[in-house]
Amino acid sequence: MRISTQMMFQNSLSAMQRQQTAMARAQEEIASGRKLLSPEDDPVAVSTVNQMEKRNSKLTQYQRNIDFATGKLQNQEGLLSNMQDRLQRVREISIASNNDLGNANTRKTFADELKGLRDDLKRLVNSTDENGDFVFSGIYAKESPFVPNGAPPPDTIPNPAITTTTPVNVEIGEGEQVSVSNYGTAFLASGGSDVFAALDTMIADLEAGNPVAAAQETIIAGVQDQVSLTQSTIGNRINRLDQAFENNDTEGLANTKVLSRLRDTDYAEAITKLNQEYMALQATQQSFAKIQGLSLFNYIS
Amino acid sequence: MANIMSSALSGLLATQRSLDTIGHNIANVNTEGYSRQRVEITARPPEYTALGYIGTGSSYTSVRRDYDGLVEGQLRDAGAEAGRYSSMSGVTSRVSELLGSGVNNLGAQLQSFFNSLSDVSTNASSLATRTTLTSSAQTMASRFNSLDTQLGALDDELRTQISQSVRDVNGFTQEIATLNAKISEAYQRNPNALPNDLLDRRDLLVRKVAEKVDIQTFEDANGSISINVGNGQPLVLGAKAVEMSATVTPDWTLISINGSNVTSGIRGGELGGLIEARTQGVARLRTEIGQLATAFVNAFNTQHAQGVDLNGNAGRDDVFSIGSFTTNASAPVVNVAAAPGNAGAATLSYQVNDATQLQATDYTYTWTGSAWRVTDAYSGSEVTPPLPGIDVTIGGGAPATGDQFMVRAARNPAGDIPNGQLIKLNLSDAREWAAAAAGSPADSKDNQNMQALMGIAKQAGVIGGASTLDVAWASVESRIGALARGNTLASDAATTSLKNLTDRRETTAGVNLDEEAANLLKMQQTYQALARAISVADNLFQSVLQAAG
Numbered sequence: 001m002r003i004s005t006q007m008m009f010q011n012s013l014s015a016m017q018r019q020q021t022a023m024a025r026a027q028e029e030i031a032s033g034r035k036l037l038s039p040e041d042d043p044v045a046v047s048t049v050n051q052m053e054k055r056n057s058k059l060t061q062y063q064r065n066i067d068f069a070t071g072k073l074q075n076q077e078g079l080l081s082n083m084q085d086r087l088q089r090v091r092e093i094s095i096a097s098n099n100d101l102g103n104a105n106t107r108k109t110f111a112d113e114l115k116g117l118r119d120d121l122k123r124l125v126n127s128t129d130e131n132g133d134f135v136f137s138g139i140y141a142k143e144s145p146f147v148p149n150g151a152p153p154p155d156t157i158p159n160p161a162i163t164t165t166t167p168v169n170v171e172i173g174e175g176e177q178v179s180v181s182n183y184g185t186a187f188l189a190s191g192g193s194d195v196f197a198a199l200d201t202m203i204a205d206l207e208a209g210n211p212v213a214a215a216q217e218t219i220i221a222g223v224q225d226q227v228s229l230t231q232s233t234i235g236n237r238i239n240r241l242d243q244a245f246e247n248n249d250t251e252g253l254a255n256t257k258v259l260s261r262l263r264d265t266d267y268a269e270a271i272t273k274l275n276q277e278y279m280a281l282q283a284t285q286q287s288f289a290k291i292q293g294l295s296l297f298n299y300i301s
Numbered sequence: 302m303a304n305i306m307s308s309a310l311s312g313l314l315a316t317q318r319s320l321d322t323i324g325h326n327i328a329n330v331n332t333e334g335y336s337r338q339r340v341e342i343t344a345r346p347p348e349y350t351a352l353g354y355i356g357t358g359s360s361y362t363s364v365r366r367d368y369d370g371l372v373e374g375q376l377r378d379a380g381a382e383a384g385r386y387s388s389m390s391g392v393t394s395r396v397s398e399l400l401g402s403g404v405n406n407l408g409a410q411l412q413s414f415f416n417s418l419s420d421v422s423t424n425a426s427s428l429a430t431r432t433t434l435t436s437s438a439q440t441m442a443s444r445f446n447s448l449d450t451q452l453g454a455l456d457d458e459l460r461t462q463i464s465q466s467v468r469d470v471n472g473f474t475q476e477i478a479t480l481n482a483k484i485s486e487a488y489q490r491n492p493n494a495l496p497n498d499l500l501d502r503r504d505l506l507v508r509k510v511a512e513k514v515d516i517q518t519f520e521d522a523n524g525s526i527s528i529n530v531g532n533g534q535p536l537v538l539g540a541k542a543v544e545m546s547a548t549v550t551p552d553w554t555l556i557s558i559n560g561s562n563v564t565s566g567i568r569g570g571e572l573g574g575l576i577e578a579r580t581q582g583v584a585r586l587r588t589e590i591g592q593l594a595t596a597f598v599n600a601f602n603t604q605h606a607q608g609v610d611l612n613g614n615a616g617r618d619d620v621f622s623i624g625s626f627t628t629n630a631s632a633p634v635v636n637v638a639a640a641p642g643n644a645g646a647a648t649l650s651y652q653v654n655d656a657t658q659l660q661a662t663d664y665t666y667t668w669t670g671s672a673w674r675v676t677d678a679y680s681g682s683e684v685t686p687p688l689p690g691i692d693v694t695i696g697g698g699a700p701a702t703g704d705q706f707m708v709r710a711a712r713n714p715a716g717d718i719p720n721g722q723l724i725k726l727n728l729s730d731a732r733e734w735a736a737a738a739a740g741s742p743a744d745s746k747d748n749q750n751m752q753a754l755m756g757i758a759k760q761a762g763v764i765g766g767a768s769t770l771d772v773a774w775a776s777v778e779s780r781i782g783a784l785a786r787g788n789t790l791a792s793d794a795a796t797t798s799l800k801n802l803t804d805r806r807e808t809t810a811g812v813n814l815d816e817e818a819a820n821l822l823k824m825q826q827t828y829q830a831l832a833r834a835i836s837v838a839d840n841l842f843q844s845v846l847q848a849a850g
Contacts, residue, residue: 004811040397043782054412061416068423139747141426168746170423296818
């Protein structure tokens with residue numbers, strides 16, 4: 001075939017340009033760690049990758065939510081456990097006051113101890129978190145569960161501003177939610193059994209030298225059950241959170257494996273390709289220089 | 302003796318012509334479109350003597366170019382194809398890169414915004430998470446805005462390129478017409494002795510026109526090449542070039558010749574590619590992004606207004622805005638500018654009535670002379686109003702046949718998007734995010750409205766009548782990816798076929814310097830031999846003279 005000088009030049013030149021483009025591409029894949037750099041590289045794979053990246057980003061969010069919810073619930077569990085200790089002591093005092101017949105001094109001491117326990121319970125149930133929000137007020141961030149009564153007795157009443165027990169649900173998985181809220185008014189003052197009203201009555205009885213009445217003891221036992229129930233609900237929720245965390249983690253790992261295969265640079269392959277293109281370019285350059293140096297005109301004097 | 306002298310002299314003259322032509326070939330080794338030339342040398346008519354015919358030397362009969370008309374025709378077609386696909390793939394690859402992958406991707410930005418909503422929902426009273434949400438909302442809005450700004454800049458660039466492409470065509474056709482005049486003049490003098498260099502130049506220019514726009518060519522009886530474009534409108538008629546003109550507005554690309562609109566007939570070449578890339582790659586994508594933005598803003602604001610913020614106030618319904626659009630209820634009536642060249646007095650306006658119904662497309666209204674023909678601006682298919690989500694009102698005076706309007710309601714729901722600001726975030730006080738359900742008090746940790754807002758991401762019917770934001774956006778990405786990929790493959794194929802044809806042309810017409818050097822040596826030797834022959838003739842003549850003296 002007849003070859004023109006222009007064609008020889010042009011073909012070598014476009015070969016070099018092609019090799020340089022391929023080298024730049026391989027280099028970019030190595031530098032960025034990704035083999036999919038634009039949707040046009042592989043529209044189907046990019047679409048899958050985008051979906052999976054979104055899914056992973058969502059899973060990471062669920063894990064954040066789970067960490068947050070677990071922290072909240074563990075804090076509540078600690079406080080409830082302290083309340084349970086105080087209530088247990090109230091029970092013991094109430095039983096002891098009935099055994100210790102007629103000892104007014106002891107009952108007076110019991111009354112003092114009950115006052116301390118009452119303050120403890122008040123402080124525990126009205127605890128605030130790191131944001132200054134009340135822990136046991138459910139959706140009411142700035143309303144304490146219990147407030148001083150304007151016209152005692154009792155001197156502490158459930159906060160009248162808290163009118164609902166709407167839960168605060170946190171998303172921990174696709175369509176899966178866990179409540180992180182508990183209402184102090186619900187477990188310390190539900191129905192007719194208000195722990196602070198009962199304590200006030202008990203203190204008044206003891207101060208008057210009388211034992212704790214059976215009615216109050218029943219109320220305290222009922223509140224203890226309520227607190228236990230709340231504790232076990234929290235335990236269940238924490239278990240669900242742990243389970244969801246595991247599930248999300250497993251899914252995320254599986255996704256990441258697929259993602260990596262679809263999206264990430266295979267370094268061995270990319271480096272081999274870079275080397276190949278490098279060698280090819282070098283060979284083209286050398287042969288170009290040699291061929292271009294060849295001319296019959298060199299021999300005409 | 303007289304014979305040897307004159308034969309040698311004739312050869313000397315022919316050889317000189319050959320040497321001239323070799324020099325010409327060498328001088329044009331790098332000239333684009335040049336075909337190598339050869340001097341045709343033939344023996345002169347012999348002289349009759351009683352003993353037979355005696356040769357009288359040689360003469361050059363013509364200078365021919367090595368030219369393959371078939372390849373030339375194929376090169377034009379391949380040039381139009383390569384011009385179309387390389388300009389299209391240039392644009393769609395850039396668009397595809399703009400969409401990008403990874404964290405910069407619009408879908409990823411939306412997801413990260415929805416994640417921030419989730420953060421607030423877990424801890425609705427925390428100012429820290431709320432402030433993060435505000436900045437995440439800003440980041441997402443900025444991503445919409447930068448994408449739209451970049452596409453707008455690309456569109457401006459394409460407008461310039463389209464105009465430039467048309468100017469190039471006019472420059473080429475002007476020169477072709479001038480060459481036609483010279484060539485047909487030569488043709489009339491002698492159809493067998495044509496100016497090769499002018500023919501080469503004209504072939505090259507025709508090829509260049511074909512690279513810009515798909516054409517049909519006709520050679521007439523006196524050697525002129527006439528060129529038609531589109532559906533048969535003449536660009537070059539013999540010695541006359543007809544000016545092509547481009548009116549490129551933000552909404553329209555109008556190519557006309559002698560005042561008649563030829564845009565729809567232009568499919569191939571760089572110009573055809575640019576027009577299509579501008580439509581399918583840029584304009585359509587901007588509308589798709591606009592649809593996503595409009596549907597998102599409407600759904601978000603509408604739901605947000607259902608909630609209660611940390612101050613105990615009802616949620617605002619203008620957390621985000623697109624120009625003056627915030628929710629379905631706020632969409633104003635938008636007057637559409639008439640297309641360039643509209644001769645009638647009709648006016649058209651639109652109003653978005655339901656952003657959830659808007660389709661990811663624009664609509665072209667064309668007056669046929671008796672009715673308005675409404676077509677989808679991207680698929681070209683006819684649409685019967687009412688348009689989904691849009692009320693269109695036509696008023697004003699009588700329209701003229703061919704008058705057009707473009708309805709871009711999904712991209713521009715209120716018709717007043719400020720430069721570089723598709724979505725604007727209006728909420729700056731983080732306490733104003735309405736996380737709580739209606740009826741909640743101030744400082745509520747209730748997150749029911751926040752959860753409803755999070756649900757928008759996956760809620761069917763938020764966009765395009767039945768789709769979800771996620772699915773709608775994924776299909777846009779797939780469309781652009783496939784478009785770019787298709788154009789790149791087509792461009793590679795067209796470029797390869799153009800290269801092969803160019804090689805074939807070069808095989809015949811290209812100059813090879815070694816060949817010219819060899820010919821040079823050959824002709825040098827011939828010249829020396831002829832000069833020697835003359836000198837021998839001279840010696841012989843001198844001998845005769847001496848003998849006579």
